[in-house]
Amino acid sequence: MADDLRLTVNGIDRPVSVKPETPLIFVLRNQLKLSGPRLGCGMAQCGACAVLIDGAEARACITPVSFAVGKRVTTIEGLPAVWAAQKGLGPSAAATTLHPVQQAWIDEQVPQCGYCQSGMMIAAVQLLSRNPDPSIAQIKDAFTNTAPSPHLCRCGTYLAIIDAVRRAAKAMRE
Amino acid sequence: MDTVTLTRRDLLTGSGALFVSLYCAGRLSAGSGRSASTEPAMLASWLEIRSDNTALIRTGRTETGTGMSGYYPQVIAEELRMRPEAISLLMGDTDKTPDGGYSAGFLYGMSNVRKVAAYAYQALLKLAARRLGVDTSALEVVDGVVSGGGRRITYGQLLAGQELDLKIPVRGQPARADPKAWAGIGSLEGFTVLGDPPMKPMREFNIIGTSYPVPGIPDKVTGKTQWSCDVQLPGMLHARLVRPATLGSTLISVGGLDKTLFPTASIVTRGNLVAVVSPDEWEAVIAAQSVAAATRWTEWSGLPASEQLSRALREHDWGPPAHTRGSKAAVLTSLASAAKTVSGSYEQPYVRHAPIGPFVAVADVRGDASVTVWTHSAHSQGLRARLAGMLNVPIEKVVVRWLEHAGQFGRTTLGGDGAEADAVILSQLTGKPVRVQWTLQEDLAWSSVSPGWVSNAAAALDADGQLTAVRNSFYSPHMDDVRPLGALLAGMPSFTPAPGGGVASEWPYDRVGLRWEEAYTMPNLGAGAVSGGLRGNIMRTPGQRQQNFVLESLLNEAAAVARADPIQFRIQHSSQRRLIDILNATAVAARWDSRPSPHPGAHKQGAQTVSGRGVCVVVRQNAYWAGIAVVEVVPQTGAVRVTRFTIGVDCGKIINPRQLQRCMQSGVVMGLSEALKEEVTFDTGKVTSTDWSRYRILTMAEVPEIEVVRISRDDCGFGGGSEAANAVVPGAVAAAFFDATGVWPRRIPLTPDYVTALLRAA
Secondary structure (H helix, E strand, O other): OOEEEEEEEEEEEEEEEEEEEEOOHHHHHOOOOOOOOOOOOOOOOOOOOEEEEOOEEEEEOOEEEEHHHOOOOOOOHHHHHHHHHHOOOOOHHHHHHOOOHHHHHHHHOOOOOOOOOOHHHHHHHHHHHHHHOOHHHHHHHHHHOOOOOOOOOOOOHHHHHHHHHHHHHHHHHO | OOEEEEOOOOOOOOEEEEEEEEEEEEOOOOOOOOOOOOOOOOOOOOEEEEOOOOOEEEEEOOOOOHHHHHHHHHHHHHHHHOOHHHHEEEEOOOOOOOOOOOOOHHHHHHHHHHHHHHHHHHHHHHHHHHHHHOHHHHHHHEEEEEOOOEEEHHHHHHHHHEEEEEEEEEEEEOEEOOOOOHHEEOOOOOOEEOOEEEEEEEOOOOOOOOOOOOOOHHHHHHOOOHHHHOOOOOEEEEEEEOOOOOOOOOEEOOOOOOOOOOOOEEEEEEEEEEEEEOOOOOHHHHHHHHHHHHHOOOOOOOOOEEEEEEEEHHOOOOOOEEEEOHHHHHHHHHHEEEEEHHHHHHHHEOEEOOOOOOOOOEEEEEOOOEEEEOOOOOOOOHHHHHHHHHOOOHHEEEEEEOEEOOOOOOOOOOOOOOOOHHHHHHHHHHHEEEEEOOHHHHHHHOEEEEOOOOEEEEEEEOOOOOOOEEEEEEEEOOOOOOOOOHHHOOOOOOOOOOOOOOOOOOOOOOEEEEEEEEEEEEOOOOOOOOOOEEEEEOOOOOHHHHHHHHHHHHHHHHHHHHHOOOOHHHOOOOOHHHHHHHHHHHHHHHOOHHHHOOOOOOOOOOOOOOOEEEEEEEEEEEEEEEEEOOOOOOOOOOOEEEEEEEEEEEEEEOOOOOHHHHHHHHHHHHHHHHHHHHOOEEOOOOOOOOOOOOOOOOOHHOOOOEEEEEEEOOOOEEEOOHHHHHHHHHHHHHHHHHHHOOOOOEEEOOHHHHHHHHHHHH
């Protein structure tokens, strides 16, 4: 029943033995011990589980692990390395530099409970990869109207997220 | 008289420290028969100041998402004259924290730890005075370095090579199961520090009042935080529950489990608690779905459908009010002799906490009946007491470990209603550690809820348009049923929730007579069900959130009848300076256009957008709030959009301005969600709003521009700044809707269906 699959998660080759239809979220969390993506609704309605697969946002709660084979999976744990590669940072700088989205999330003190924020940062990275200088309206649109569902925050941190996305955008353009 | 004692420990186990511990006057010392070994809460020290010039504060209260884990170090650092970065915090573990108490009570918890720090500071000053050979009055402390008589010494140097115990007097006891107590738990507030140590004057604060970053945020952003959902133990089983077909169904037969498809899964049941467990989480998920499809339950239909809710509440025989305030005779006289009266009946359906992460818990029940539970409950000691009561074991057998998880807005403030009881029962039955993960559908269908309510209000105006009296009668099913679902379904001991509650609203219009009547005499809807039915529970700004919508809406209606500007109308009827100041400051920030409502261009028909503005205030926990909404309404479609919200607060001395701003903005978002969208729906047997497409909450696109106004004062103590922002929103939005349309909405949420029906009928 279980298949031996090879995943590439945060740039590292990760063999797993798992049923191929298992949603990616359970493999990331239970087998690879990554706690960034979190289970929310389990049906792609909230965004708490979002990860990047080949640079595009995917909801790990409904994505079968087999879909990720041969593709690059990125969680928030891997964002610093993504940025380091993008900027060509050396090993010592890379080890101490967060992705500008993460740094902006800290500087703007975005998380309240923080449960949804991993998915929010993934959505922000995705947005900034296609629009390096989004307006407030474009940020609202991206976090609300991008399929498959809005990214939901019950604490109500939406304005802090907007502030952080704009801060990160500025840092990434510089 | 309670005394503070400083003693030297005989054995040195580290490099030196000062331990600040609790001393329960008249209990331990009087030989109450309760030795320290049976009182785990007595063992853990509250504060440790270490020889490396750092400090550790331990509190049973927890972070609930409002930044408290940053405020505690700020407060401690201020009193101890240390840097907040030098202070670490351990929260919520019952075996490592002494004080207990519910986490929502930050002000209460803070006043305790401030005193703890103040006592410790006095002890450190005495030690330093002796060492430096000068009087304490000649000492100055900056960042943990004591100066005096031309010499300097750090706290760490003062403590090096010795271990000292400072015992400070407290009152109280750990929370314990008490089926006769309100909410089934005695001592919900935990310990209270006694005495009055000298405190640092507010005008000398230099850490409180700064935007110290919340310490846990970097780990949350980089994926290093261990959340309660991350706990994995050797041999642990994952569980998914198979819930009854309705709130009142009982089990007829459990569906079969196909071992060829699910080889490592098994079914575990106790009473009506049915679960599928497996070492593989995904197998537990799909095996539970398979078992659920073939499991048979009895039929039950003990609820009024949600469309019938208001009628059911209005038809209920509520009996005499349980709580009253003010003179009924005086207010009835004013109403009878009024030049004009305004009256209305207000209502709101059920709403719920709706955390983004459904509830999760891990329990490890050992053969010797020792229980360890990992949770994100906001009341660890209360939960410990509840679980011990359920298992009928002494509380010392139960350890609750706290970790962060999704915000839940009061759902576990009273130590109940999560997945913990499920996990404990299943661990006991399987003999293995069990992790129970509720699904979103379960969370939205089976967790406790904030009950719907109706309220009848009337106001009297004299010939000059002055408000002379207000009467309100508020009716709600009760809000204190925090029995764990697992205990109910498994038929294990719990408590009987007693209808209760209180007058939550504060009345700032001291020039107006008030008669308040409140009845919480209705049990849960469907109370006879094995699950308890719709278990009513408190939720953010409990009681006052609902009641304030009524009172402030009535004020706005009265102002309109008096042809008065709603802000000026409020100011006329209050002598409370802080209320008037925050109203004026918020009005300026909102560029308030002073005039009566409705707007001269108000329309209740047509496809053209109309706009309006409205105001609402709330007074709670020594804080004065004002909210001003600007809305746009399309009468034909019933679409209501809030385009701007200005929120002001005077909560006394502001602890952390940036966190306050964030809490105010996010509180407005939650209030808008409630005002515009949220409604629990149910048929006669079960909740039907069980995913995010049917229990709708505000999305980012619906968030307006939110402006924040803050007034900090050094002369009014501390007030609650994190919670009540949500409570000014519905009243302001409803008033703005009236300003735009000329029609009063006396119900929230302002959904398109409700709004089109309301405007059509007007």
